[in-house]
Amino acid sequence: MAKQFVRFQYKNKIDWGLVTEEKILPLEIGDKTTKDLLVDLQKRRVKPNLKSTKTIDKSLITILSPVTSPCQIICQGANYKKHTLESGLNPKSKTYNLFFTKSDVSITSAIGDVIRPSHVELLDYEIELGIVFGKPIDSPLDLNSYNPSDYVAAIFIANDISARDIQLPQLQWYKGKSYRTFFPAGPILVVLEPGDYELINSLELNLTVNGKLRQSAKANQMVFPPKETIAELSLFSSIQIGDVLLTGTPSGCALQAPGKIKQIFVSILAEHKKWDLFIKGQKKRTEYLQPGDEIKATIRTADKRLDLGEQVLQIKQG
Template identity: 80%
Template sequence: MAKQFVRFQYKNKIDWGFVTEENILPLQTGDKPTKDLLVDLQKKRIKLNSKSKKLIPRKDVTLLSPITAPCQVICQGANYHKHTLESGLDPKSKTYNLFFTKSDVSLTAAIGDVIRPNHVELLDYEIELGIVFGKDIDFPLDVQSYHPSEYIAALFIANDISARDIQLPQLQWYKGKSYRTFFPAGPILLVLEPGDYERIHSLELNLKVNGQLRQSAKANQMVFPPKESIAELSLFTQIRVGDVLLTGTPAGCALKAPGKLKQIFASFFPEHKKWELFIKGQKQRTEYLQPGDLIQATIRTADGKMDLGEQVLQVKQG
């Protein structure tokens, strides 16, 4: 069964730990990069049943991001059918897998703050299932014959925080999604065991803002599931242990594309005027994040056997 690990700070020291109910078993590895922890686990260098190590209550530690920089952060866009629609794309014409990247400087803890830069007004949330690679990929994989469980080492909750007024009008996806604190990760690094990969499709993604459910979907609703996506990535990207893939967000984001009639009307205007109208329309939507808002996100199976923990984030003004 998949095992839960956390990266944490306790008494001014950073360590990795194995989660046992409400306690943490310190691994006494120090602040290792995620990739090194995964290698140690694969090579069985870490013992999880040592009675000589003292358990620490989870409430006594500060949980940190289980994803460490430097790492490559690859993302998928519009990978859930309903989110494709609310983004203004036609699912019939979007027959391609949309990939983009996000800066690892945006990494932050799953329990803490999301900072809205002063120049950003349209701040959005995107719960996503994150995949951590446990094996290098430096050659094309055959989608029919390869098994993704050989390459997927762990899972985690990701929130692809997005400044829509930067990402879309400026066509700056990388910048609009990469400000500091725009990548809350964790709190759990769920390291998979044999047989766990087949249960990924049963994971349920849920995100609330101020107690109101905004996003809810199962991972089996992805348009391009991990097996297809990883095989396609291998055609044009070198993957290293510790790199991550964010597999897209379900419907329910604050962003909602204008209706067809409004889009046709806006097409008669110059480009800058079109985007002015877009931003004006989006500002009327109350779903965008505001300072003081509380974001809660979970990913788990219904039976609780695969549980990636809970993110608890508060939005603050930069």
């Protein structure tokens, strides 16, 4: 059965711990990287003593991101059909797997603040299933023969926070998605055991803003599932232990592309005029995040056999 780990701070010391109900069992390994933790677990250098009485109540610790830098953050775009539509893309035309990257400077805790930069007005949320690689990839994988569970070591909740007024008008996906605090990760790193990978399709993703449900979907609705994505990724990228893959977000984001007729109309305009109209239209949408908003996100199976915890984020003005 999968095990839940957290990276935390307690009395000015950083450590990793095993989650046991409402308690944390410290591993007493210090502030190791995600990569080092996974390697230690694989080589059985870390063996949590479940009989130990040295547990800490969850309420006494500060949760940190279970994803550490340096690492490569690879993302999939428009990987759920309905989100493809709301992004203004035609699912029948988008027959390719869309990849982009995100800076590891954006990594932050799942319990805390997301800072909206002073020049950003269209701040959006994107709940995503995050995958942590536990085995290097340095050559192409054969889709028909390789076993993805050999490479997927752990999973976690990711939020691909996006500044739409930077990402789209400037065609700056990397910049628009990489400001500091734009990658809340965790709170829990769920390390998979044999047989757990097959449960990924049953994961349910839910995100609320100020208590109202915005996004809800199951992982089996991905257009390009992890096995297919990892095989394609291996054709053009080398992967190290601790690198992560964000598998795309469902529909329900604040972003809403203009209708087809309006898109045809604005296509004849100069580029800057087109994007001025886009931003003006998006500013009318009340779904974009504002200072004081609270985001909550969960990813888990219905029976909670896999439970990635809950993100609780507050939007603050930079």
